[in-house]
Amino acid sequence: MEVKLSLFGFGNVGRAVARVLLEKETFFKERYSLSFKVVSIADTSGTVWLPESIDLREALTVKETFGKLSAWTNDYEVYNFTPKEAVQEIDADIVIDVTNDKNAYGWHLTALRDGKAVVTSNKPPLAFHYAELMEEANKRSLPYLFEATVMAGTPIITLLRHGLRGDTVERIEAVLNATTTFILSEMEKGLDFDDALKEAQKLGIAERDPSGDILGIDAGYKATILHCLAFEPITFDMASVKGIVEVTPGEIERAKAKGKTIRLVATVEEGRIVVGPKEIPKNSPLAVESHENAAVIKTDLLGELVIKGAGAGLKETASGVVSDIVMAALMMR
Structure with a gap:
């Protein structure tokens, strides 16, 4: 054909x-x-x-x-x-x-x-x-x-559209933006936000205008799409979105001292989308590195399902x- x-x-x-x-x-x-x-x-x-x-x-x-x-x-x-x-x-x-x-x-x-x-x-x-x-x-x-x-290419859309047909999705928590993961990882190594951003731009990980990533807009768009699939259609302007620009080296150090890491996390529940920096345990599936993305989908029948893979490239x-x-x-x- x-x-x-x-x-x-x-x-x-x-x-x-x-x-x-x-x-x-x-x-x-x-x-x-x-x-x-x-x-x-x-x-x-x-x-x-x-x-x-x-x-x-x-x-x-x-x-x-x-x-x-x-x-x-x-x-x-x-x-x-x-x-x-x-x-x-x-x-x-x-x-x-x-x-x-x-x-x-x-x-x-x-x-x-x-x-x-x-x-x-x-x-x-x-x-x-x-x-x-x-x-x-x-x-x-x-x-x-x-x-x-x-x-x-990690098939979360296919999963939510065509899988889990008997399940009710209760919540999705996800790290959906690789640029912010890279910047926060660099800050964990001791760089401040501006230097980490410059490094990301030098490597082509961040755009010349990085606002869509660092202000959380890109993750907010993606979280909105996940909400439309898992629950019902809503629009991006209903999402509460905060980026990583205000994350300080002090906050990064305090999280490290507790054995935690900070990532930009999208939480999607019925009628509610929240995107913002969040402390998560180092052993959490959401504690991704590099260009990986991850999502934890909680349903009534299956419990917690983790999908993890390349989110950029x-x-x-x-x-x-x-x-x-x-x-x-x-x-x-």
Whole structure:
């Protein structure tokens, strides 16, 4: 079965997804009888569109050499579509959004209304418009999949959406942001907050504008998505969110003296989301290091279930996105 893909976003994650589609082409054919054909790729410079299929190797070379797809003028025409225009104009089966476009929910709805499945790693559309997007997808029996929005490729979304069907979730406690984990770990080694942040930026762990991570917004978006799945749809503005900027070296030392560590913890209960720094025992599943994320899901039947794994990283995020692409294609057979 041939499946046409329209890819929005060709930064680090978009390129990682393209590489997986290239490298595992035979695997997808042999295991699932699926042949993926990327018919368009959009970055901030424009949209490259070829109904017969874009050469992904060439696309990666152009982007990595020139930094923008619009430099690719000899073989392909570059269009100045808005995302909404591209979704309407381009014939695709699955629209993939790996951008940071906060207003993407509008063109996600357009894609669904146009009969296209949507796969996304973009958090704000779900953190603010979950109910509307899922209603549209369900009404049209179309896949709307978003595994990579929370914990990269670690399948917490699949678990909450398709597992635990007889269980009532009572509470989720989770560490969902790797940047804050890195900064707090560095502070445990003796750095103050500013120096730890600079180190994270130098290593590419923190963005140039790190506010989404250090103010707890990213973890808040993810916690909101988990609430929508485990309980009922609510929006990010109902969450109580505090970041790590006020955590002092003194607090870090006091926690260490008690055999504890400080992490940015999201607590999700029905109708309530709280994100903030919290002391946790060193032997807690939430005392993660490096780019790991972890969640403890408490249910009435199972008790406590721990899910732990990579919460960041390009290959790891691509794993979540590509898994959803395969799932969407199989659902649309």
